[in-house]
Amino acid sequence: MQRAENKLEEEATVDVQFTDLPNALIACKVPEDLFNEGGTKASFEALFRPFDPEVHFQYFRSFRRVRISFSDALAAAEARLQLHKTDFNGKEIRLYFAQSVHIGSPRLEPPKPEKQFLISPPASPPVGWEQSQDATPVINYDLLCAISKLGPGDKYELHTATPTTPSVVVHVCEDERGDSSAPDDSDGDDKPRPQRPRIVQTRRPDFAPQGEQ
Numbered sequence: 783m784q785r786a787e788n789k790l791e792e793e794a795t796v797d798v799q800f801t802d803l804p805n806a807l808i809a810c811k812v813p814e815d816l817f818n819e820g821g822t823k824a825s826f827e828a829l830f831r832p833f834d835p836e837v838h839f840q841y842f843r844s845f846r847r848v849r850i851s852f853s854d855a856l857a858a859a860e861a862r863l864q865l866h867k868t869d870f871n872g873k874e875i876r877l878y879f880a881q882s883v884h885i886g887s888p889r890l891e892p893p894k895p896e897k898q899f900l901i902s903p904p905a906s907p908p909v910g911w912e913q914s915q916d917a918t919p920v921i922n923y924d925l926l927c928a929i930s931k932l933g934p935g936d937k938y939e940l941h942t943a944t945p946t947t948p949s950v951v952v953h954v955c956e957d958e959r960g961d962s963s964a965p966d967d968s969d970g971d972d973k974p975r976p977q978r979p980r981i982v983q984t985r986r987p988d989f990a991p992q993g994e995q
Contacts, residue, residue: 804858805852807862808849810846823841837852837853838850839851849880861877862877862879938954939952
């Protein structure tokens, strides 16, 4: 009695395994003549028809592959066991189970609403989204006061240099206009600003034609 139960369990296990297998095979690196000559194609199909009379073939010439679709997974498994790595017109046939891809839906579904804000431009903001308020800018009045007391050519050190970091120094630029009519906010006892030197261009030498010399 126990042996009969074990035999039934083994048969059920085998059925489950064959049910999980795909019902199609992929023949790889088939001969080139298979896509041109009708006799070679008929001989190739005759190898698989004893396992399933309703077998269908799909030829992919650019990949040199053939998809063989059976009516059930058991016929596909038997065909692979009998024909895998066998000779056909001087070429070794390699058969592999076709992997089934589960998409979930025959139509392309839109993204979930909580991820639609990633689309550019966004369709609508996510639920609960609010505009963030800009923070008040931080103004360092001590730095502004120190810079206002500096004269042209002076400098103010913000951060002292360390063995690993450089120092940060603010330099006040001199007035490049050199115009005495410009307003001067400095004290009256400041030294006058030196005039910027004027660049004098070199005069081109005179050229006389050879006929006049």
